[in-house]
Amino acid sequence: MIIRLDMQSELPIYTQLINQIIEGIASGSLQPGEDLPSVRSLAADIGVNLHTINKAYTLLKQEGYIQIHRQKGVVVNPDGMPPATPEFEQKQAEQFRPLIAEAICRSMDKASLLQIVESIYEDILHGKKENA
Amino acid sequence: MIIRLDMQSELPIYTQLINQIIEGIASGSLQPGEDLPSVRSLAADIGVNLHTINKAYTLLKQEGYIQIHRQKGVVVNPDGMPPATPEFEQKQAEQFRPLIAEAICRSMDKASLLQIVESIYEDILHGKKENA
DNA sequence: CAACTGTTATACTACAAATATAACAGATAG
DNA sequence: CTATCTGTTATATTTGTAGTATAACAGTTG
Numbered sequence: 001m002i003i004r005l006d007m008q009s010e011l012p013i014y015t016q017l018i019n020q021i022i023e024g025i026a027s028g029s030l031q032p033g034e035d036l037p038s039v040r041s042l043a044a045d046i047g048v049n050l051h052t053i054n055k056a057y058t059l060l061k062q063e064g065y066i067q068i069h070r071q072k073g074v075v076v077n078p079d080g081m082p083p084a085t086p087e088f089e090q091k092q093a094e095q096f097r098p099l100i101a102e103a104i105c106r107s108m109d110k111a112s113l114l115q116i117v118e119s120i121y122e123d124i125l126h127g128k129k130e131n132a
Numbered sequence: 133m134i135i136r137l138d139m140q141s142e143l144p145i146y147t148q149l150i151n152q153i154i155e156g157i158a159s160g161s162l163q164p165g166e167d168l169p170s171v172r173s174l175a176a177d178i179g180v181n182l183h184t185i186n187k188a189y190t191l192l193k194q195e196g197y198i199q200i201h202r203q204k205g206v207v208v209n210p211d212g213m214p215p216a217t218p219e220f221e222q223k224q225a226e227q228f229r230p231l232i233a234e235a236i237c238r239s240m241d242k243a244s245l246l247q248i249v250e251s252i253y254e255d256i257l258h259g260k261k262e263n264a
Numbered sequence: 265c266a267a268c269t270g271t272t273a274t275a276c277t278a279c280a281a282a283t284a285t286a287a288c289a290g291a292t293a294g
Numbered sequence: 295c296t297a298t299c300t301g302t303t304a305t306a307t308t309t310g311t312a313g314t315a316t317a318a319c320a321g322t323t324g
Contacts, residue, residue, distance in 0.1 A: 012281060019230040026236035038300065049283045054301080065237065071291045071300045084238040092231060093252060098151040099227055100252050104158035105197065106216040110253050114246050120225060120232050121242050144312060170269065181314045186270080203269045203321045 001030055003046050013048055017056035022065060025076060027127040033078040036066065133162055135178050145180055149188035154197060157208060159259040165210035168198065 001024050005016055024030035036042075039057065043050040057074055060066045064082035068074050082088075103113050133156050137148055156162035168174075171189065175182040189206055192198045196214035199207050214220075235245050 014281080019233070022230065022237055023233040026233040039302095040300085051284095052282060055281090057301090068301070070302075071289075073300065081237045081239065084235070084240050088234075088238060089248070092235065093248065095231055096249060096252055097256070098154065099224060100249065101151070101155040101158040101256050102220075103216070103224065104253070104256060105154055105213045106220065107213065108216050110250065113253060114249060116221070116225065117228060117232065117246060117249050118242065120228055121236070121245060124229070124233050124236055146312080171271095172269085183315095184313060187312090189270090200270070202271075203323085205269060 001036075003042070005046055005048075013052050014056040014059070017053065018060055021056070021060060023124060025065065025081065026124050028125075029127055030076050032076050032080060034076045036074040036076065038073055133168075135174070137178055137180075145184050146188040146191070149185065150192055153188070153192060155256055157197065157213065158256050160257075161259055162208050164208050164212060166208045168206040168208065170205055 001021075003017065003020055005013060007013075009016060011019075021030065021036070025032075030036075036057075037045065039050045039053040043053045057066065057068060061068050065077060066074055067077050100113065133153075135149065135152055137145060139145075141148060143151075153162065153168070157164075162168075168189075169177065171182045171185040175185045189198065189200060193200050197209055199209050201207070232245065
């Protein structure tokens with residue numbers, strides 16, 4: 001699992017970490033039960049403070065993606081991923097909504113939009129990085 | 133055009149404003165050429181500072197959604213909306229990506245995801261608010 | 265002239281992000 | 295047993311953004 005941070009991004013570091021770990025799980029490059037680096041070693045690896053890693057891990061745990069064991073370590077949830085609850089779907093829709101509104105303003109038709117979503121879906125499943 | 137703010141939201145006020153104005157344009161409730169309230173009157177209406185409104189308007193202008201005329205007022209861009217440039221599509225994909233990765237983790241299949249995007253697309257076109 | 269427009273400037277509060285240190289408590293390998 | 299690793303907690307500091315509060319400027323318009 002390679003973590004790549006953009007220090008110029010408007011996204012906080014801990015958010016970039018969360019996004020990349022979730023995508024790693026989605027693509028299968030991180031398997032349930034697999035160990036994640038300790039807060040200290042990952043912090044040292046990518047050159048940030050251990051609290052930044054800890055914040056990302058804590059949020060991932062709250063959402064059910066990972067388990068954190070005191071004095072042991074961090075592991076991708078071996079009991080499987082959290083389900084798509086109604087609360088999740090509502091929050092998801094709230095995040096999709098402004099993106100779709102923008103697309104409509106820019107005259108993107110429904111088929112084009114769905115095609116973009118579909119290709120991103122496939123890219124993630126096949127572990128493809130952002131278009132370089 | 134009715135603006136509804138959620139002061140408990142994690143989204144900044146100016147971002148909520150931007151989102152609602154863009155959705156207003158997308159749904160057709162705001163037509164090209166239509167006047168928007170002045171920074172002062174809108175600020176007074178919704179109970180925020182005029183600089184907060186000004187920040188939202190300035191960003192909307194930078195993206196081409198509105199025009200701002202000194203000593204006149206603010207208007208939805210009468211020359212039409214900005215096109216879907218490659219830069220826009222790339223930024224759009226970056227924002228879609230983490231949402232789709234989350235959906236994959238939660239075992240949402242491609243058809244379900246596309247169906248959700250499609251229904252939001254239709255909701256916006258028909259001016260429907262969030263599911264109450 | 266008065267009232268309105270966007271614009272600019274300054275100052276302040278509040279909060280989030282990130283860092284820097286330090287210490288604690290339990291597990292484990294030597 | 296001791297040293298080392300784990301997550302956890304606490305405190306303090308720096309930096310940047312969000313938002314507010316006031317004030318003034320310059321041009322338009324009734």
